[in-house]
Amino acid sequence: MRTQTLDAFQVIADPSRRQMLMMLSKESMTINSLADNFDMSRPAVSKHIKILYGAGFISITDIGRERHCMLKQEGFNELQNFINFFDKFWLTKLRKLETILNNKAK
Amino acid sequence: MRTQTLDAFQVIADPSRRQMLMMLSKESMTINSLADNFDMSRPAVSKHIKILYGAGFISITDIGRERHCMLKQEGFNELQNFINFFDKFWLTKLRKLETILNNKAK
DNA sequence: AATATATGTAACTTTAAAGTTACTAAACAA
């Protein structure tokens, strides 16, 4: 696995990482407690966490030898912007259709 | 390039495909007119379009030998659900914070 | 009919993401 920083879209392209984000929406978790829920080695989970951290999806607080991961809003911003753009597109399209229908009804 | 169907998240992980979706939000375009805007071969664009089509991001209307591509809402649904989930998460978190602050102010 | 245009497909190469195992380092517990 490459540890080079991935962009927000690449980050959520991986199902395991999306699953990790979902789990972290319930409670903050350590690397090991996350790893318990996945069918992959602990180092693999560790690298996913590094990627999530690097892209601003989570923050990490070290408590002794444990690393506590919790969600961070920053990473989601680019995705929200993308989706918002197309939400507006579909809304505009719908309005145009309504206008056409209204004109026909006259 | 594999032509196997990719999920919605994998589809938008590619910057070229996101760019294609942005362009199609302005106007419907043929494969060639799309390809003119990218620094890659026409077959490469053709395969991206196939992927976008396969995941429900675009519909295609054949007119003679031309294929006219236009946006289709279906492909965006899964992404919207994902983002909505976390939008709600942040909103809930904000409300909890407000409650705490209000209690302190008493 | 011959030619040009628009597109798809097959076969191939390159690259990097995702995983593995083995090892290291730091914090804690005995």
Added chain:
DNA sequence: TTGTTTAGTAACTTTAAAGTTACATATATT
């Protein structure tokens, strides 16, 4: 101090996404 737990890193392998070129096919155009 010795051993256990938590986590990161290095080196490596596998796989598939992304691109290429060459060729095939169908529709227009002349």
